[in-house]
Amino acid sequence: MAAVLSCGPGAVLSHQSAAALWDIRRTSSPLVHVTVPVRSGRRRPGIVIHRVRGLHPDDVTVHEGIPVTSVARALLDCAENLRPRELERAFEESERRRVLDVRAVETLMKRSPGRRGLRPLGALLKQQNGPPPVTRSELERLFLDFCADAGLPRPTVNATVEGHEVDMVWTKKKLIVELDSRAYHRTRAAFERDRRRDAKLQMAGFRVIRVTYRWLTEDPTRLAQTLRALLDA
Numbered sequence: 001m002a003a004v005l006s007c008g009p010g011a012v013l014s015h016q017s018a019a020a021l022w023d024i025r026r027t028s029s030p031l032v033h034v035t036v037p038v039r040s041g042r043r044r045p046g047i048v049i050h051r052v053r054g055l056h057p058d059d060v061t062v063h064e065g066i067p068v069t070s071v072a073r074a075l076l077d078c079a080e081n082l083r084p085r086e087l088e089r090a091f092e093e094s095e096r097r098r099v100l101d102v103r104a105v106e107t108l109m110k111r112s113p114g115r116r117g118l119r120p121l122g123a124l125l126k127q128q129n130g131p132p133p134v135t136r137s138e139l140e141r142l143f144l145d146f147c148a149d150a151g152l153p154r155p156t157v158n159a160t161v162e163g164h165e166v167d168m169v170w171t172k173k174k175l176i177v178e179l180d181s182r183a184y185h186r187t188r189a190a191f192e193r194d195r196r197r198d199a200k201l202q203m204a205g206f207r208v209i210r211v212t213y214r215w216l217t218e219d220p221t222r223l224a225q226t227l228r229a230l231l232d233a
Helices: 002-006 015-021 071-078 084-096 102-110 118-127 138-150 188-203 213-218 220-232
Strands: 032-037 047-052 060-063 066-069 156-161 164-170 175-180 207-212
Touching (some): 002 032, 015 032, 015 066, 071 084, 071 102, 071 118, 102 118, 138 175, 138 213, 138 220, 164 188, 175 213, 188 207, 207 220, 213 220
Parallel strands (some): 175 207
Antiparallel strands (some): 060 066, 164 175
8 A cells, every 4th residue: 555655646456456456366575566657656666657548447456445446357367477377366366256257357458458468368368267266275286287397177166975975086087186285185194094095995996096286296108198097097
């Protein structure tokens, strides 16, 4: 709020800072991004000022008491700097938090010719088919990204199988992937509980494979080969 006020009348929080305020993308940057009318706003230490000729009324609002760009405008602004996968996560998070208005995004894109963010944001709109996966950890999100990169079919996330919640499952293939994280599986009790559950699932005809963060990030090729073989079996 201090950054917005210091930039004068008409200033609004924008870009990565707006995305953080809407809670669709976290940022650890100490810089605050503010968009201001073209003739206002002096340089301020710690503030990245974006000057524009004007802001459409639909592109600005107030959230948590702070003047800020809309979710649609924040996504378009961020699309010019984020990597495709980062933008995809922000887009999915906005949908998951029920703050995304697809029509508002489409309308904004039509009245924003020449913006560099149009192409990546437009590509995201075209590939949306169904609700975003409900992930509960960064490891789960990394695994879904890995499946997309490897050309593997997307599994169902956090599903209930035989009365047990599993991380990832291809139900028709009866294949389950459990993502082992030290944060959730480091105790002896958790270790024992997981193995008993695996045995019950295997008795029900499911194959269970446990994937660690290290395997996922350091040897993705071998992991992809393993999962592809199991899915094809």
